[in-house]
Amino acid sequence: MNPETLLLMGLGAVVIIAAARWIGARTGLPAAALLAVAGIVYAVLPGPNISLDPHIVLTFVLPPLLYSAALESSLLAIRANLRIVIGLSVLLVFATALLVGAGFGLFVAGATFAAGVAVGAAVAPPDPVAALAVGRKVGLPPRLVTIIQGEGLLNDATALTILNVAVAAAVSGHFSLPKAAGLFVLAAAGGTAVGVGVAYLVRLLRPLARDPLLANAISLATPFVAYYIGEQLHVSGVLAVVVAGLIVGHDTPRSGTGASRLQTNAVWRLVDFLLEGIVFLLIGQQLPAVMRGLAKYQTSTVVIAVAVTVGVTLLLRPVWLSLTQAAHLLLRREDEGLNAREIAALSWAGTRGVISLAAVFTLPLTTGAGEPFPDRDLLLFCTFVVVLVTLVGQGLTFAPLVRRLGLRANEVDEARQRNEARMASVHAALERLDDLEEDEPGDAPTIEALRGRMQERLRRYEHRLDVLQSAESDEVPVSEHYESALRIQRLAIEAQREELLRWRDAGNLPDEGLRRLERELDHEERVLPDRRE
Incomplete structure (x- = not known):
């Protein structure tokens, strides 16, 4: 592909991404689903397509996306919901891979259990980008946002580890569940250790982060460093990126300057916008590649394979959430469980994305004996259908479902909490000014002027808090005086x-x-x- 064609395709992709965001903002439709459909439309038109290189996606696209998501997540909130997050990101991924493998071995003619586990591992990890984009727009409660974020951050490491074991089993003809569990524990422990080490290194570089440009350079390099070290040590590079991001994000308020944080946040928003748009476009453009090898299969074989993969993916999630909640009630655990409405919302938040496609595209073309990898083309097609069904089907219907369930964050409580925190910070500033006035009496005029401004700000926050405390609904009350002041x-x-x-x-x-x-x-x-x- 010549540079001019590549340039035109890049410009076209940016235009389509921007258009999808604009349409989504005005119609309420998720941009991710719109981009996937646009990619399919482009794929069937005459002209060159960009094929998905799984190694480029896993090395250059996945680390920055995961790191950015980890920076925006809450380490404390994920820890508070760790039981549910681990259940979804580890145990449910294992269960999905094994059940799809069993379904392939029992019902798909000529398929092996190991090949089924491979495609099950590929489709097991949800991509939370589309669900979170819609969820935040409709006001999904913070706890559900945390669970979706935590699951999306941790499940890729589980799925890729299982996939590697399944590929080795498909090549050798032997699959060992204890071996798969052992490799996962080793990869997870090593990846966690690497992530902690990289986060500590970033902490040592904190003095450099006072320069906004250096802070940006360090932030952009961190996910690639964590991923590279993890992969070189043959542990989970994905988990190393996530752990590093969670720790660095937790430490960020204490490090750097305001200018560094503002600029770094702006850079990551742009990176997310472009990378997410490109990967969803890429999903649709893989249609010719996944359709190419289906001619050699009987229609009944393709239908059964797709039904097994899609059926397990869609049905196991709500069953798993319901069973784990029932177990939680029986064991009378102290942590908060999930109610029926929350289970319904989380069940429909399992949209799959480019990670599933990138994972299944890593399947080798041939085995060690030189024979074709068993049912590779069929596995590609099953994965593509799962991604398309969940991304478009669930993506388009998630917002109406959340509204129908009546799940909505209490905006008044959140606004009240923020105003109380603002008041506490102003009180701390006033106490510091009192101490400075005693220690530095020569600066009394400057301190008094600043105290006056802080007290005025405190009175404004107190008035806003009074309005919030008198609110009779979950909607944040609108103050004409407040809006007028902002407008002026x-x-x-x-x-x-x-x-x-x-x-x-x-x-x-x-x-x-x-x-x-x-x-x-x-x-x-x-x-x-x-x-x-």
């Missing part, structure tokens, strides 16, 4: 921008000075709270 502040900032531009255009202010002053206004505008805060 934004208009004042806009007037300052316009005046600076007039100075620049008149030759009274160089462009470098304009950019510096405009950054100050941008930061001032950025810290203005949302109307629902």
